[in-house]
Amino acid sequence: MNTTILIKLQEIVGTSYVFTDEENLKKYGHDETEDFIFPPNVVVKPSSVEEIASILKLANEFKIPVVPIGGQTGLSGGALAIHGGIGLSMERLNRIIEIDEKNLQVITEPAVITQVLRETVAEKGLFYPVDPSSMGSCFIGGNIAENSGGARAVKYGVTKDYVLNLEVVLPNGEIIWTGANTLKNSTAYNLTQLMVGSEGTLGIVTKIVLKLLPLYKHNVLLLVPFFKAEQACEAVSAIFRAGIIPSALEFMERDAIDWSLQYVDGISVEVKENHQAHLLIEVDGNYPEILMQEAEKILEVVEQFEIDEVLFADSEEQKNALWKMRRGVAEAVKANSIYKEEDTVVPRYELPVLLKGIKEIGSKYGFQSVCYGHAGDGNLHVNIIKGNMSDENWKTEVPKGIREIFELTVGLKGTLSGEHGIGYVQKNYMNIAFNTVQLNLLQGIKQLFDPNNILNPGKILPDNIN
Amino acid sequence: MNTTILIKLQEIVGTSYVFTDEENLKKYGHDETEDFIFPPNVVVKPSSVEEIASILKLANEFKIPVVPIGGQTGLSGGALAIHGGIGLSMERLNRIIEIDEKNLQVITEPAVITQVLRETVAEKGLFYPVDPSSMGSCFIGGNIAENSGGARAVKYGVTKDYVLNLEVVLPNGEIIWTGANTLKNSTAYNLTQLMVGSEGTLGIVTKIVLKLLPLYKHNVLLLVPFFKAEQACEAVSAIFRAGIIPSALEFMERDAIDWSLQYVDGISVEVKENHQAHLLIEVDGNYPEILMQEAEKILEVVEQFEIDEVLFADSEEQKNALWKMRRGVAEAVKANSIYKEEDTVVPRYELPVLLKGIKEIGSKYGFQSVCYGHAGDGNLHVNIIKGNMSDENWKTEVPKGIREIFELTVGLKGTLSGEHGIGYVQKNYMNIAFNTVQLNLLQGIKQLFDPNNILNPGKILPDNIN
Structure with missing residues (x-):
């Protein structure tokens, strides 16, 4: 990064908020996406909208990439400075x-x-x-x-x-x-x-x-073990068709819950050999007696499938532990193996078909996957596990498999990402969901707002549109 | 309209679905916006997406305006063929x-x-x-x-x-x-x-x-007369702050309810001289006992204001009559006088300020207004009544007043339209809500999608941006 630019950045935000040391560049060079590190050339920490406006004017004039950096928890590589440039840390705008x-x-x-x-x-x-x-x-x-x-x-x-x-x-x-x-x-x-x-x-x-x-005042939380994973997916739709809108309806495959439980105290969940999947189901509202009625109705629905004993969380501590377990899945998978995470989403009734298809594609290309996610929305996170797969196959076979998973997803009227975004890692799958006409519209929007392509370049849109 | 184009249109949709007779052009030349009539040069009634694609290709090649026409109930003149061209009636795509x-x-x-x-x-x-x-x-x-x-x-x-x-x-x-x-x-x-x-x-x-x-199974409907219109507005926010989300929360000024009641049977509502406004409040859900609890809570809230006797609708017939009364307000006002309708929207707590301001602006420019609308959303329809105002003042003073109403609305962090759109009649007020930078972005989006400006030209964007 050219010294004139650095001096101008220092003038805008103050010398103590411009960083070019290796430690900081590395620190702001990653998010939670796989093990990628793409450091910016400089990290800048503005404190106001005016400072940000000045930084962007400067960057626009000199055509320098600017990558906004937030909590660095993204899962699609959105905050990675893949073309270097200015890492714009937003951390001081925290009121x-x-x-x-x-x-x-x-x-x-x-x-x-x-x-x-x-x-x-x-x-x-x-x-x-x-x-x-x-x-x-x-x-x-x-x-x-x-x-x-x-x-x-x-x-x-x-x-x-x-x-x-x-x-x-x-x-x-x-x-x-x-x-x-x-x-x-x-x-x-x-x-x-x-x-x-x-x-x-x-x-x-x-x-x-x-x-x-x-703010709602009460909730009821249930954990339901299913002997067949696809039946757990089917139950998701059945609950809605019974007229209930749960406040959460989470799906976890056996490995997801099993691995995550190792990191959670305060709860005793016995995951048996023949439990293929669990649903974590919450209803919320202001009237406890109504919530109990709804929980009863949910029980009636899930009992039509092959399930084991249902756990009713009966204390705040137990509820917190169950949620900690669910939220900890991604971390637990990460601790277990190198992995890639896909964020598939389909109309919720198509979940069993999606799950089955993912497993078949995995068999074809030789990878294992752990699936979990927000089944009530049809949003299934697919963690593809490297395990003892060779580096060569991980590099060549897995992308083919991912492409097929996305093709299946789109064929089911779903799409590539439900909540993680496209960012850096999914952009070259975009042509599965969008044809050239659509991609050109998306690119036109980008050009309208950002004609010099300085803002987070190389994200969302595929490298080649035509 | 040139004969070659007409023949091509006939080839696309069939001769029996292309109309150039005066009666049809007039019939498709209006919506529900004031008394405007802008007939297209030709009305075309395609039956499929492919036919529509062919029509647009043709229009794009010859740069002919195309105005989509639906149920013709719009209130911002969106379906008016202000530049003539093809009136594209969608009526046959009705499955x-x-x-x-x-x-x-x-x-x-x-x-x-x-x-x-x-x-x-x-x-x-x-x-x-x-x-x-x-x-x-x-x-x-x-x-x-x-x-x-x-x-x-x-x-x-x-x-x-x-x-x-x-x-x-x-x-x-x-x-x-x-x-x-x-x-x-x-x-x-x-x-x-x-x-x-x-x-x-x-x-x-x-x-x-x-x-x-x-589908929800039950609802409860209340009509609450207020002695002070501004207190009715204040009660709207108070209901939400008591933790209740009604399924409807409608505000009607005295004249609105009074005029509309003339057109409705099956209900006896006595609007007294000193009732300045009414709130129509509904809660819905699956549990009647909970709805009664919520209705009680709402009563507790509104009783903190100066109100008259509350009407609980106790039959489906009475509920339907109350809704017919509410839905009939626009028609009733129309039957009573020439008018212009504005679709102001503000954060809901600002409603009393907005209402007061509208009345003051009316006094300043010499017009009366009837206000009603979806108060729960902060969406107040302002019907400006011509009554016995002179044509001259109607033409010169009222637009000034409307401009001030919109300036007030935007000053309260609101905007020009909550649900009717900008269309033809509000477009030249757009610079109250948007500056040149914003308007250029909006225009850029239009140009990206429609570089030849054939689709519904002369709508939304003001005649002069810079």
Whole structure:
């Protein structure tokens, strides 16, 4: 990185917030995606929207890549500086600006940790439902970038369903708001929804207005062991068809729960040899007696399948332990083997077909997989395990298998990513879900916002469109 | 319209589906916006996506405007052929293609009447919640175009919250799908949400995949008369702050309810001289005893304000009559006077300020207004009444007043339209909500999709941006 640029960056944010030492470049060169490290040439830590506007103006003038960096928990490589350039750490924009109790809204900066946001509004009796597994360390700004989901999406929706308005710095340094702080809006094209899920490629989000709900007061949590994994998938649809909308409906294959349990205390779950999968099912609301009725109905549904004894979590401690177990799956798999994670999503009734197909594709290409995820949304995370596969096969065979998994997914009217984004690692599978006409539209949007391609270049769009 | 083009259109859709007679041109030359008539030069009624693709290819080649026409119930002039050209009536694409009970989805063509769609899925125990007042005659495709709301949006959201995927014909005749049939999607920029609310200016929607919910079984409906209109507005926020999310929360000024009651049988509502406004409040769910508890809580809240006797609707007939009264307000106002309708929306707690401001602006410019709408969403319809105002003042003073109303709305963090769209009549107020940077982005999106500006030209964007 050229010295003139470094000096200008120092003038913008102050010398103590510009970093070029190897340790920092390495520290900001990864997220949670596999074992990738792509360090930026410089890390900059602005403290305000004005500073960010100045940085982008500079970068735009000199055509320097800018990669926004949040909580570094992404799973699609969205925060990797694959072309070097400026690593724009958002960490200092970490204030909750206002909790608007009168309108049930919160205005926040992007570097607030999602769990902190949830807990802070909960103290006022308000509820921000979106709870990605990484919520203890991810930033709300990153959730906007990837349109994150989580366990409660099945009832409450994903990030996009709570975003009312965004302050955004465009690549040319202009600052705009995308919409209004209203629950309804039919005023021109939806710039807010265009920004949500755009993975830092169209603009830098600097303020976020979110809708909140009144906080629910009670919940009931069940863990149901199934002797057949495909029946667990079938049960997912059956629960909805019985008229119940659970607040969470999570699927875990045997290995997922088994590996994760090693890292969790405070609960005794016996995973038996013949338990192929578990469903973790929650209902929530304000009336305990109604929740018990709904839990009874759910029991009636799952008992039509081949299940073992159902665990009712009967204390907060037990509930927390079950959730810790579920949230710990990705980490547990990571600790066990090198892996690649795919974020398939299909209409929920197609889950059994998807699961079966994934296993067959695995057999064909010689890899094992551990599947788990938000089955209520049809969102199945597929962890492809290296185990003792040769490096050669891992490199050549696995991508073929992934391509087939995505082809199956798209054939089932699903798509490549439910909540992790496309980022760096899935971009060259994009032509499975989109044809040239669609890809050209997507690229046209990118060019409209970012004609010099400085913002997070090399993400989302495939290397070759035509 | 040149004969060569007419012959080509006849070749595409068949001679019996191309109309150039005055009666038909006039019939398709209006929607429900004031008394505007802008006839197209030709009305074409295609029956398939392929025919629409051929029509757009032709129009694009010869740079002929194409205006999609649905149920003709729009309130922003979106379906008016202000530059003539081809009136593309969607009426023959009127099939519900599939009700997917397994995935709680429906796939439909755009010319299905919204109420028909709701009733058809209800027969299967499924619920499409979006219920614009015009649902008895509007098309679901028009709802997509305008991102329509309605009374239940306060709990269930608006059209955009139910659209999973769209088949769209682009202006160059290419046919694309915008997304996938999934509840979650983090796969590239959100083309689906870009299309929703784009008022037929980016593409022609030919198939729609909607999310459905299980049908709720019970509801309770209350009508609460307030002695002070602003207190009715204040009560709206207070209900939410008490932790209740009603399924409808409608505000009607005295004149609105008074005029509409003349058109409704089967109910006896005494609107007294000192009733300044009413709230119509509904809660819904599957458990009658819980609904009664919630109704009690609502009563506790509204009793903190100055109210008269509350009406509990105690039969289906009475509920239907109350809803007919509410839905009939726009028609009743229309029958009473020439008027202009604005579709203001603000964060809901700002409603009393907005209402007060509207009345003051009316006094300043010498017009009366009747206000009503979806107060739970902060969405207030402002009907500006001509009454015995002079034609001169109606033409010169009222636009100034409207501009001030919108400036107030935007100042309260609201915007120009909550659910009617910008269309023809509000486009030159767009610079109140958007600056040049934002307007250029919006125009860039239009140019990307429609470089020859053939699709519904002269809508949404102001005549002069810079």
